[in-house]
Amino acid sequence: GAGVSQTPSNKVTEKGKYVELRCDPISGHTALYWYRQSLGQGPEFLIYFQGTGAADDSGLPNDRFFAVRPEGSVSTLKIQRTERGDSAVYLCASSQNKADTQYFGPGTRLTVL
Amino acid sequence: QKEVEQNSGPLSVPEGAIASLNCTYSDRGSQSFFWYRQYSGKSPELIMFIYSNGDKEDGRFTAQLNKASQYVSLLIRDSQPSDSATYLCAVNPSGNTGKLIFGQGTTLQVKP
Helix, strand or coil, X not given: CCCCEEECCEEEECCCCCEEEEEECCCCCCEEEEEEECCCCCCEEEEEEECCEEEEXXXXXXXXXXXXXXXXXXXXXXXXXXXXXXXXXXXXXXXXCCXXXXXXXXXXXXXXX | CCCEECCCCCEEEECCXXXXXXXXXXXXXXXXXXXXXXXCCCCCEEXXXXXXXXXXXXXXXXXXXXXXXCEEEEEECCCCHHHCEEEEEEEECCCCCCCCEECCCEEEEEEC
């Protein structure tokens, strides 16, 4: 079946702009995760949804970052007033239930100029 | 101390040899452990998971877990050039959360 999809694959924006990154999980997966990966590092946890609710948002770096999953399927990660330090690959993953194997999407490469 | 530690490498082995990748973690209550492979420019893909102490084998791959030592490893037998990638160790920490804590990854180079 279809895997996790993410759009756009690449996003270039200017400092101070607002961006939205979309994730479409594997059908039927109730858990959805956002991670951020910088060059040479492992993925860093941002937020985890169980259904429509954010069960753990402890990884969001500050209040410029926000994510939603209004219908328990597609999720959008929103970044306000982007900074150059936000440049990274943003990975989305989904799993059937919490703590089950997580399957990753191809990522969105965000570049803030 | 980082929560999950891996030697960044690169680890270089000849084709056909056994590659041994190691990972330590700090949260003693961690319950599940994962190895992901990541090719350059691609997203992580699951190789193996392990929950219980001991060894778990899947084809050329063996995961080993020692909770007392807070240590998990991945052995790759008969290494192939196509195994050249970064291997990420990930831990599901205690606290009833689904998140994974990743190490920085070990780069493996298999030379023909």
